[in-house]
Amino acid sequence: MLTIALHSLRTRWSTFLGTFTALSLGVALLTVMGLTLASSLDAPQRQPERFATAPVVVQGRNTLSVPTSIGADVSRETRKLAHPHAVPEAIVARLKQLGRVVPDRSFPVHAEGGPGSLVGHPWSTAAFAPYEITAGRAPRTADEVVVTGDWVRPGERVRTDHGTVRVVGTVPARGFETAVFYTDARAAELSPKSTQLVVEADARAVREAVKGTSVHVLTGAARRLADPDPDRDREALTAMNALFGTAGGVTAFVSVFVVASTFAFAVAQRRREFGLLRTAGATPGQIRRTVCAEALVVGVLASATGCVLGSYGAPLLAARVVEVGLAPDWFTVGDAKWPYHMAFWAGLLVALLGVVAASWRAGRTGAAQALREASVDSGTMTWGRLLCGAGLLLTAVVTLSLALVTDPGELLHRKTYVSRPMLLITAVALLAPVLVRPSTRLLTWLPALLPGAGGMLVRENAAAGVRRTAAVAAPVLVMVALTGSLLAATATLDAARAGETRERVTADFVVVPAGTSGPAGSGPPLSGPGFDAPTLRKLRAIPGTTVSASSSSAVFVLEDGPALIRSEARAADAAPLAATTHLPLTAGRVSDLDDRSIIVNEEWERHTVGQTVDVWLGDGTRKSLRIAAVMATGTGDNGVHLTPANAPGAEVDRVDVTLAAGADPAVVAGALREAGGHVFSREQWLRASHPGTDRTTRYGYLLVLGIALLYTGISLANTMVMATADRVRELAVLRLAGATRGQVLRLVGAEALTVVAVGGALGLLVTGLNLAGMQGALTLLSVPTPIRIPWPQLTAV
Structure with a gap:
């Protein structure tokens, strides 16, 4: 049978060239996706960046850990808090006895003509990266700053959302952030809350000083957890796994589908040839074995060729995803071997399965019937x-x-x-x-x-x-x-x-803090500093308006047994919320929301008005709240609603304004701008969001x-x-x-x-x-x- 199969391959090479092409390309695609997926499973260990030379970094409580159980097994579910805690003053006082303590503060900065991702820090933290001045000097007054990179030169003045500042020095960019350094006093004014600090002392002494508290002590490689966006590698890996997993699944389906169809068609084209073999005395089993032998030979050659093609294609794909920003700069194709095995044996299996049904039918065809068969x-x-x-x-x-x-x-x-x-x-x-x-x-x-x-x-x-x-x-x-x-x-x-x-x-209007450009997609609209108290007082004092000030927060709830679920939340007072927002309620009323209640959606395990749910607030505080109203599930973005009392640590980041009867929209819009903030009309907000x-x-x-x-x-x-x-x-x-x-x-x-x-x-x-x-x-x-x-x-x- 193998001899006949080889002769068939030689004489009908044009037919087998088609199946060879389809299979080799399919295996190549499987190899490329397998190699890129294997390379995205592990990230290299990222070293500390902002605090590379800091002896010890101490963080306030920033996680929620809840004990859960499945039967006799007890474990703990941990989630990041929406509002991390500052390091308690009592602990700061103890740490100051051990050595110098440097509070760290980070806050967004928006500068005219500057990069869009500026972040402010106190100058005293610059030495821990370390940043070294290459031009100019350190800041000394509240209106002086040092910047990273070369987007501005020393001596120039820059308008920011925190006032006009004068650049007095520059430091080289280090790649992980674009920073603006203020004096320590000015940074404390702009960001009063400090959730982490550097301690220049022995790590063992620091751990002993904070023993029994909820603060975290970071040393060595763990100091990277104090860097901006420390989870970006893990998040990038998760995104790439999802991307390449989806692409690999679709590619596998398409290639298997097309290859099987091509092989079946190639066999069906030869029904008269099989009829001739049957006339010459070939048994149905011999016909089937011949076809399978042909598929085996083509499958081995095409799968091997596809693996070689895939080894060249995977680095090109990896370079492309890095170029467009889908993968971090460190991403490259590794030396994993299992994608080659997976692609090769999958290709061979598809080749054999693609001809089984057709060969079985060809073997069952009688000789005379096959010779009489028409083109139809x-x-x-x-x-x-x-x-x-x-x-x-x-x-x-x-x-x-x-x-x-x-x-x-x-x-x-x-x-x-x-x-x-x-x-x-x-x-x-x-x-x-x-x-x-x-x-x-x-x-x-x-x-x-x-x-x-x-x-x-x-x-x-x-x-x-x-x-x-x-x-x-x-x-x-x-x-x-x-x-x-x-x-x-x-x-x-x-x-x-x-x-x-x-x-x-x-x-009628939506106001966001100055320096922000509007909502980010359909989720929480802002990521930046909130409104200060004087600005909120001015906004609320504008005549002819109803003002609803709200903030982004989160709540955590145990559902489905051991699952600790995080739900995004908006915190606002009930009466203004009802006047400026139409929630998709299926039960209850917005006006029933108070400091002892919550508005949930139908996705929650408990979603009946009047029921009580145990939740953890955005700062980790546990509380039992009554369900005041229930929203429809919708597309999954409805979240929950609380009062400001149940969102401790959350800053007001959005103000909705509804006009009273007879109020002049132009006058109100001007007053809103004068009070401070970026003002959107309803239609502008809907377009932006x-x-x-x-x-x-x-x-x-x-x-x-x-x-x-x-x-x-x-x-x-x-x-x-x-x-x-x-x-x-x-x-x-x-x-x-x-x-x-x-x-x-x-x-x-x-x-x-x-x-x-x-x-x-x-x-x-x-x-x-x-x-x-x-x-x-x-x-x-x-x-x-x-x-x-x-x-x-x-x-x-």
Whole structure:
């Protein structure tokens, strides 16, 4: 059998070249994704940056640790507090007896013409990085600063949100921040709270001094936890794991789908050859073994080639994700070996599985029946294929129905709307022989009525060659369905969130602290210093307005047994909140909110008005609160609402203003600006807060769809070549019947476009089914939103 297989490979090299190309490219993609995913599993140990030379860093309490239990097992759940504590004065006094204590303060700074991520510090902390002055001198007065980098020169004056300052010195940038150093006294005025400090003393003595307290002592490599955004490496790894995991899953599905389809089509093309072998005395088992031997040889060669191609492609992909900022600068492809094994054996397995069903059918074909077989495909829908396709379709419908009944919000999660299309794509592809012929006749109905035989030939050729049409349409089906499902899902969710924001915000104006540019997406609108007390008094004193001052916070609750869940919160007084915001309540009233209650959403395990829930506030304080009202779940961004008394440590970072009857909007807007802050009208705020796909997700989709589009495009052309090469004799008959070369070319091109249109129609069918489920979920979650279909992108695909 192996000898016959090798002779077949040599004589039918054009057919096997197509399967070899599809498989090697698929294995290459699997190798690339495996290598990049393996490289994102571990990050190098980052060394301390801001406090590289500090002996000891002491932090106030900044975590919440809650004991949990599952049966007899007891553990602790730990979460970061929304409002870390300052180091208690009593402990600071003890530490000062051991050595010099330097409080650290960090606060955002907005400078005209400066970088957008400036952060302020006291000058005394600069020595611990260490920062050394390269030009000028240290600051001595409240209006003097030292800056990092070369964006401004010593002697120049810069307007900031903390007043106009004079730059008296510069220090080299160290890469992890762009800093502005004030005098210690001025920094204390701008940021009175210090959550960490440096102690120039022996570490053991410091630990002994704070023994039994809730403060953290950081030494050695642990000092990196005091750096700005110490979790950025872990967060970057999590984002890359999600990105490459999703890309790898989609790539694996697309490659397996296309490779299996190509192998099955290649075997189906040779049914007359198998009939000849049967006439010569070959048994069904010998036919099957021959086909499997051919697939084994092609699979080994193509998988090995794909691994080599992937080893060259992975570093290119890693460099690209670093270049666009999806990965940290340190990210490179490592030397993991398991991705090669995974890709090689997966490719070989796909090659063998791709021919099993077709070879079984070829072996069962009788010799005379095979020799009499016409060009029209018959019996393409076997009972096994029909049962598998119907089973997958039924599974998709049942799981969708269960999700709609039990947890509609699950359908809005990215992992769900990325994976669900694959189930439907496979089901529709298996049922394609049933769908292809009527779809083809429908699409070619009008061209077939035109004068001449061209339209009729296109219709009959495409409808007769069901296997060829299905094999060519398969890559198009995958690409259109994935593009439509993923991009339409994100666009629809963005529109739903924007609709929620529009319904919620009823204020005429929204004011944020000076120096901030507006909301960050659909989440908490600000990340910066809050309003000071004098500014709030001025805002509240403006006549003809109702003012609701609110702050960002968080609460923690134990749910589902041992799970410590963090919920984002807004803290505001009940009466102004009700006058400036329309919360999507399903029970209760906003006016019932007080210092002993909370407004939750339906996602909470306990969400009945009047029930009591035990929560931990943003500073870690435990409290029992009565549920005053319940909000709809929506798209998951509703969070909870508290009074300011239950958000200790939270600064007011947003002021909603509603006009009284007869108040002049222009006069009120001018008064708001004069009081201090960045003033938005309602429409300006809604435009600024319109949710959009975050950068990582957007590039991730471009990566996934770009790779899938490239691969399916190559596979489509490859399958076209295989299909057309098998029709040489048929096309020659057309030439003998009087068709010109141009007519034959136009006929082949029209058939190709028809088949691609069939694949596109099936892809749109899958997209529609997926989006119908999402719209049902949004309706059940009280967010009725029309489906947004990305027609330009679908048209381009």
